[in-house]
Amino acid sequence: MIDPRLLRDQPDTVRASQRARGEDEGLVDAWLAADERRRSAIARYDSLRAEQKATSKQVSRVQGDERDALLAKAKDLAAQVKQADADRSEAQAQESATMLDLSNVVEDGAPAGGEENYVVLEEVGERTAFDYEPRDHLALGETIGAIDVERGAKVSGARFYFLRGVGAELQQALLFLALRTAVDNGFTPMIPPVLVKPEVMQGTGFLGAHADEVYRLPDKDLYLVGTSEVPLAGYHMDEILDADTFPRRYAGWSTCFRPEAGSYGKDTRGIIRVHQFDKVEMFVYCRPEDAHDEHLRLLAFEKEMLAKAELPYRVIDVAAGDLGSSAARKYDCEAWVPSQGRYREVTSTSNCTEFQSRRLNIRYRGEDGRPRYVATLNGTLATTRWIVALLENHQRPDGSVYVPQELRPYLGNRDVLKPVT
16 A cells, blocks of 8 residues: 555645556545544544543542532543544544555656557567468467367366476476576575465455456455465565565465456467466565665566577566556566567566555564565566467477577477477
8 A cells, every 4th residue: 555644745646646547536635535534533532532531530539419420421421432433443444445445656757548558668689570371379389289278178168278298398497497597596486375365465456446357265265366476475464574684585486367357359369368377476575765676677587588588579668557556667578479460468577665565564674773664576487478479489380399498408408399290
């Protein structure tokens, strides 16, 4: 959530952020009104409680009619205190609910607008071109015996698939390479839970307006994660961390689940938009003043992986309206997909500043000894979708697929994935 002091002292900054996102700036005024009611309710409760205590002390010191009058007053005060306490609780609940509706404040420099208003920062590598009609990733995956969506749908329904043979090996190779890249850059490898409690899902910003983007097990009151960002954010929930250990960098390897709500009819062929996939996700805790530079480091690690996969790609600065509620700034790397003649997202890295840590109560002690909220960041290092770009960009006329040098040690030192009969 947003720093309440920022909302009180610089409401225009938050209003401008809401406008840039295309969201309701009236929420700022709604929160300010709710905050005023909350503070007034607290002041009234504290005043009545103090008067009640003072009256109770006086009762024991007097007799007769004066005592009867004080007892009557004490009874009336008790009723007022009870009502004031209820008013205080209601006001606090309203203020908290309104705060949860507010998205993170967009970082200066992020493009305003929606999904189509991104800014291309750079293009790396030449877009792959062929002197023959290239196959798409599904045709290639079937040719080399790597992907089976027909049986995936038979077993689990639409947008499910089997990775088999070299397909299973290729995914593992990608993720192992990603994990090694992370470890070599100072990350601690993690295998996190894929089911989390509501407070963790809520704390990372994936409930509320985004509740249709996650799977829920209602009888257990648990959620399946769509990214290991969620359990890694909850890893230090309700803790005060030692700032001398910053930045704390974790790399989570997990299976991820997404309903893909609202994507009916989109990317129904192959494994671009599916309900289940595997991913290696970077997650960082650091001081807020270091978050901007740390964000650029995460982007650099993603670019390092794309270079190892020998893929042409571009980097985009995502527009405010497409950031998601937790992110203040986001960069996506999009790999070239020849069969579609366009770039498709393969990595994303977000600076969530203190938004998640305030919700999850994750702090560190500053030099003055006072606890402060940490900044959190996340970034994709590899995922199942990379198979799409790898197969299509590295295909050969006979349907075989070239294996990039860095992947070969994880694929039995094969340099080509050959068609199967």
